[in-house]
Amino acid sequence: MRGPPATPVNVTPRQKEALEEVRRGQNNKYKLHPRAHVILLASAGLSNTAIAERVPTTRNTVAKWRSRWHDGEERLLAAEQGPNPDKDLPAVVKEVLEDAYRKGTPATFAAEQLVDVLAIGLQDPADSGNPCTHWTAKEVATEAISEGVVASISARTVQRLFAEADFKPQQVKQYTGQVDWSDPGVASAVHEVCETYQAAQELYEEGTIEACVDEKTGIQAIEPLQVTLPPIPGSVERRGHEYKRHGTLNLTISFAVALGTILLASITGTRTEVDFVAHIAQTIATAPDYSWVFVLDNLNTHVSEGLVRLVAEQCGISDDLGEKGKSGVLKSMKMRKAFLEDKSHWIRFVYPPTHASWLNQAEIWFSILARKLLRRGSFKSLEDLETRLREFVEYFNRVLAKPFKWTYAGRPLVAALGATV
DSSP, X not given: OOOOOOOOOOOOHHHHHXXXXXXXXXXXXXOOHHHHHHHHHHHTTOOHHHHXXXXXXOHHHHHHXXXXXXXXXXXXXXXXXXXXXXXXXXXHHHHHHSOOOOOOSOOSSOHHHHHHHHHHHHSXXXXXXXXXXXXXXXXXXXHHHHTTSOSOOOHHHHHHHHHHTTOOTTOOOOOOOOOOTTOHHHHHHHHHHHHHHHTHHHHHHTTEEEEEEEEEEEEEEEEESSOOBOOBTTXXXXXXSOEEEEEEEEEEEEEETTTTEEEEEEEESOOOHHHHHXXXXXXXXTSTTSEEEEEOOOOGGGGOHHHHHHHHHHTTOOSOOXXXXXXXXXXXXXXXXXXXXXXXXXXXXXXOOTTOGGGOHHHHHHHHHIIIIITTOOOSSHHHHHHHHHHHHHHIIIIIOOOOOOOOOOOOOOGGGTOOO
């Protein structure tokens, strides 16, 4: 018994050219080559069976695309007779040959349910009787079912939900605190540091050296116990996990802002007020004919009695400084800091606000040291570590030194706070 007649296929010469182009194409998203071939063979008068053998495909598939082309003939003719057939006709040909839109599987969870599941991960686990410090996807799934948010949900679905929300409860990062920009004094201090950097070259030409001072403590002398395999094409450097510790050292530097060099590097086994005062005194001694501006953070040792006495001695101040904790300049940290910041002294100090140590350019230099030496260094002893540190300082000054380009000018307060800097 013969089936129904094949759906007629009409193809104009211009449509045939577009079909041939699709058939020859290499990057068709929906693999349209065999579908275009079906239409071309059908327009030549071949039967569904003959076309199925030539393509090859099934008779039902041939019939499907015959019917799809027939249904799109009006759109094809409109594109061909329109104002821009060279562009519109090939696009419509591809649309006719593409797969029809499919709705896909209905959503398993309502949007409100997914929000409630994510909200569980945002809560403190202790609020739900969970003694752990953070949630896992499996625990959130279990809790969501227990609370009746959903009837059932897998840990993998919760993981996908977390990924879509860029939510990572298993990760943690430390931070050093936030700068209180609402405090006009904080904003003013930030602005002063930035202005000092911007004037560093001019100050240097006028006889004033600006130096950033900071300490890097607890630098470990670590020696790998297994042979380190050097990098080769196709393989990175590889290290064994076993190592031996030989102790730690502290490094204090004075970084010249205008020159980009390390003026002095003090390497010590301790980190005391005496050590720091000695470092500042030795830094001043490197250029005794210059005035000095030191930028450093707010550690107790940076606002110490010893530092006040050093500045008073160097600046020829014979006034009674008082007694620490009782009277005079030495009475409190606040009074000592005001003395050290006094712009009338030829040695003075500039302090960024608390939690703004990133304003100290010495921190930038320490990051260079870590990347180029410490992170992958191998040190057989404390003496070896000290030697390598001094060699790196010499190498930096000779090869890498240049002033850092400081573009930050201080973050202005928002208008709502009623002041700007």
